[in-house]
Amino acid sequence: MDPYPVDNDQTIGRRRWLTSTAAGLQAAVLTDLFSKDIYGMETPQIRSIFDLKPQPTHHEPQAKSIIHLFMNGGPSQMDLFDPKPELDKRHGQPYFSELASEVENPTAAGALMKCPYKFSQHGESGQWVSDALPHTAEIVDELAMIKSMYTTNLTHEPALFKIHGGQELPGMPSIGAWVSYGLGTENQNLPAYVVLDDPLGLPVNQSQSWQSGFLPPVYQGTRFRSTGEPVLNLSRDFEQTDKVTSLEQELIAGLDRIHKSRRPRQLRLDARMASYELAARMQLEATDALDITKETQETLDMYGIGKDTTDSYGRRCLYARRLVERGVRYVQLYINFQIWDNHTGLTAGCKGACDRTDRPIAGLIRDLKQRGLLDSTLVVWGGEFGRLPIAQLPANKDTANAGRDHNKNAMITWMAGGGIKPGVSIGATDELGFAAVEDRISVADWHATILHQLGLHYEHLYFERNGLKDRLTSVEEAHLIKSILK
């Protein structure tokens, strides 16, 4: 064997190049800033500049954008969308021994507990929704229910890492970062991946939920705040007149032009100047995106804006629509802390979480639909895990104030729009709702399906590091949730 094959670029290097081209990643360097491929036939790993220019998809996309309604805390499947008559029947019977190792707080475990709300069928599709979600019930014909999802960890932090980044560890890129990396974005004046967090506070894991991990930071989620400056550092946070600022900007541009003229053919200097121009444009566009003063009262009402309970989440839902309209690729909505984590006081707590989000979400779906945006926008609803069929008792053992503990074996999510079949459901849990038993959907399946709708193949979307092709789904095999796709 020749120790240093001369033709190495034509062997493995070439093969890798071809694969990466197929994945559409190599094209990232072929931005319109550059007249040609300055990096030549190389592995994608040595791509020197990362940006958000639109990238070719792996296949025809069903959706251009995604709105991810993240329900932090773990919504209870059997109290919202998955009725369990057997649970009603067996209410009060002991069951702890059957699932002991699946309980986070064994000392607080109680007996089987029925759903405190009433279920009925809605819409033409006849999907079951509990009366805790009256508005969602009205749009249920648009939704595809995934009743048989499961995850791999029953603790918030690892489960959040898993649902956002595909693995139970910190430091992995979130799905939004992967999508921005894979697709870039259509509007260069706004970030590709926007996070709308709750002014009341950050969720558990905080900004780690939208980080770019080992991907370049350009792909991390950008927080848009509801009040004040929408984006970090968007405008100067020191005193200076606009006139002086623009003079200084001219000086920078002038100096950079001289610098560049002395250094011909250094293409990175063009990218650098472009980033300053883009920064200036972003200042205008981001402010405009969150300006809802021109929305009609009817629209505001649809989202519940102006009503105490729904105002905050309603605004974020409306911002989401406005961002998607402007070509933002991935919009992720959060609620403060973890309102769905109803360990105790489920009856009131879970209803409270419903009340804050139900009308805004129904409004969002209706508004997207009436504007013709639902077809090109994938809307995804869900948390990090589900909840147990047994009660979790408060310290005083008062069953009236019981809640439910975490459950990794069953959770419920739904999708709508963006190539999703409306009014269908897939999978089933066991008779008590403890575990997904029919058509089990893993987090990897769920991720792969979301990527698929956006035109990305989960296996071809990778980033090389530590000598490996790292993917959102890691080394897991994933299957598309085909039965909910159009």
Added chain:
Amino acid sequence: MLFGSYHWQQIVLRLILFALLFTSLANTSNAQDQSLGLKASQILKAKCVKCHSSQNRKADLDLSSVDAILKGGESGEVIAANYEDSLLWEMISNQVMPPEDEPQLSKQELETLKEWLEQSTFKPLAKEHTSQWEVLPVLQLRCVVCHGKQVAEAGLDLRTRESILKGGKSGPAILPGNPTESLLLKKIHAGEMPPKRRIVEASIKVITPTEIKKLENWIAEGASNDMPVIDSLGIDPDPLVSDNDRDFWAFKVPVKSALPESIKVGWSQNSIDSFVLHGIEQAGLKHSPRANKEVLIRRVYFDLLGVPPTLEQLQRFLNDASPTAYEQLVERVLASPYYGERWGGLWLDLAGYSDSEGISESDPVRPSNYLYRDYVIRSFNADKPYSDFLQEQLAGDDLADYTDPEHVTQQIEDNLIATGFLRQPPDGSFANITGFVPDRNRYIGAAMEVYSSAVLGLTLKCAKCHSHKFDPIPQRDYYRLLAVFKGALDENAWMSPLKDQGVSALKPMRLLSVTETVKRKAIEANNDRVEAELVEIRKELSTVEVAAISKLQDAAINALPEQIRSDVKSALNEAEQKRSKVQQYLVEKFEKEIRFNIEEAQEADAEFKAKREQLIARIAAKDNEKQEVTPIRALWDRGDPSPTYILTRGDYLNPSRMVGPGVPSVLMDVRKEFSIRKPFENSPSTGRRLALAEWTIDKSNPLTARVMVNRIWKHHFQHGMVKTLDNFGLAGAQPSHPQLLDWLAVEFMESGWSIKHIHRLIMTSSTYQQSSSVSEQHELRDPQNKWLSRMPMRRMDAEMLRDSLITLAGVRWDKQFGPGDLAVSRSDGLITTLPVNHDVWRRSIYVLHRRTLMPTLLTSFDRPRMSPNCIERTESTVAPQALHLMNNKQVNSWAGQFAKQIIQETGNIREEQIRQSYLKALSRQPDEQELQLTLAYMQKIAEAAKQETPPEEINLQVLSNVCHALINSAAFIYID
């Protein structure tokens, strides 16, 4: 999952007709099957057996005989009752096998194999025998946390057959041959064990019915005491790795080759240039001219220290006309104490250095982790031989006896601190709920990844679940390496990473309170002194208090009628039991008036109050003088680890055969053994990591030196000669200059593994001193600069940028070492570093590297998030970077401070100001065009600012804008 739930040891399948393949046909009745079997056999032989034979068992799979096929491979069984469920069919039907560069199966052949798999009859056979090595892992997983090494509740240790038979307080845990009467099973069946309400505390899961069945079988069969079959690294030919595999360039020991001859003479300064020039000439290019002195000094300072030179440093070099001025500059900068802060920082990326555990929302801080960071900085400054540096980090605990507190030297303490290298990955096991066996395994995997990616430049991670796809690294080798770490990282005897969280008898803390003997004695002496002084102050306090109270008491008594004063006084002073009736009466009657407490005394006497407060403050201050030994975040081998099993498909519930400690077989040279010995007398350690360290730094190791010189090269030239810094394997990039790489690697080892020697060689080469201008020829013939016919232009990294900003602002505090400086998060998410000592900042390496609180300025400029480490940073150029530098208050205020200094140094003449700021920020004068443009804009800004700014501030305002523009300019952030 088609196959994962099967375990090849659990279900033994017998393929009846399959036997026809290779054995006599005489016993068969069906001629059709015979011919089908023969055909299948021929196909397998032609297309599969080349790699899957008894000699060459790729993926540990042998397809050359019936028994071998039935045994399966590292992924378990390859055939199943239903052909669609068989792994063999899955692999061939999906065209995963044969590999794409091997002859493929034709449609016809596939059809034949399918038919054969379909028509063959499979019949499960009952297992004859349950080995103790199938049962012991179950007990490890479910029981030994309370009945094992760290704790033996009820006196019971369930780790070995022997200790199980011995049993605990209630007698033997099992009765061989009698499962129903075996205490162990009784407890399990009764649901008492493992106790359900304690499983979270112990971070275990309940035992499964399959596992119980296994236990029952073993006991029923008489609890066999079969010897383990351990697959250890031996000297016999390895069926999984061939000599051909070892023939790959990176797996062979590097040797120095003769220097190539070049056409051009007089350019080469040293051997590096000979190799590089040869490449340049071969590519039909010319080398670039030498860069000017201003460019060179900036390049040298940023490369070695990460900050620009001061004016004095700049002038000294520019004015030095000696022919060796440049070489002397390199020497001076290499000797700087801040060199370690730059290059140590690069190493910390490889280690994945983090000052917090991550995983949990609370992201708890690792209080003593900075000791490791400081060790790294000091090691780089001292140019510690890389071999020693590695040995200490991989096996510092095995290098010398640290257990005798009377004989701990600085070196011994450093040895332990150095092992922090393997303590950097996220570790959630301080909480029960994030400390289960899979969590622990993930940590172990991450630590191994740090080692393999940083030190060996190899990816081993893939081999956790299956043999490596590209490299000749069988799954077995991954678990052999895992066994090396097991003495310290044993998922069955885990430890909590923090001092004050999650520590219990079940999970002792993984910190060592060991410190240099003289340091410890000094601490003790100090504390004794402090305690003695405290006694004195407390005594004084007590005296003052007694005096103040007596004073009040005396006054109160004096207010009583004179005739009873002395009686009352003596009654009060008498002990309570001894008081006479009269005395009791007196006390009762007057107590309220004459008894006083401290508060009353303080109210009455301001002087006393002040004095008392002063004394209390002195006590608190004194108390603060007490010192304590900072527990080291070390990794140490505790010996007696649980056995290591290969995990089928990486699943911890699916252990297959046992392996012994070892290193990847493909990297083993016949001349060198992987020899394990007791590190020192009375050492508890297995000595395995010591063996690993010695193997790693042995000169016959083909990777260690190559990977490191390639990395040093990368940080000087933007790219490594092997561009995939983390992958020297078959899927990695080929070296651009293979002979040079090997020459440097050997030179590195011959120099005594001196990193500074390599810097010196590189930086004094003509190659390094070239200009970075890109000519048309360059662009045409070598756009990627593969041949180094010019220097690459580089962007500052995150730390260089921030450190340069605080340098220019004159607010950089050069205090080295110690706990990290805090960062805080603003409500909008901006994370900033807090100034220390009011208004100065330390360099970025001293910022507390908390996973959830990394300063925005650093992360925006590509400071990585560690997962678990970072081998090579990415570089992005995006708008948020511009927004931060343009709009951030802190950056603006640093620009203002920069301007203020310039005015102090040069006065109010604008041209002088501009020249001075260019010298400081860019290490050069502005050219005429830059000067004129800047002057013109200063005039415009002065005009514009006139309305809002008072005249005396205009000058500063204008210059601040210039300085702000300068640090926003490309000339600043790019290094020629």
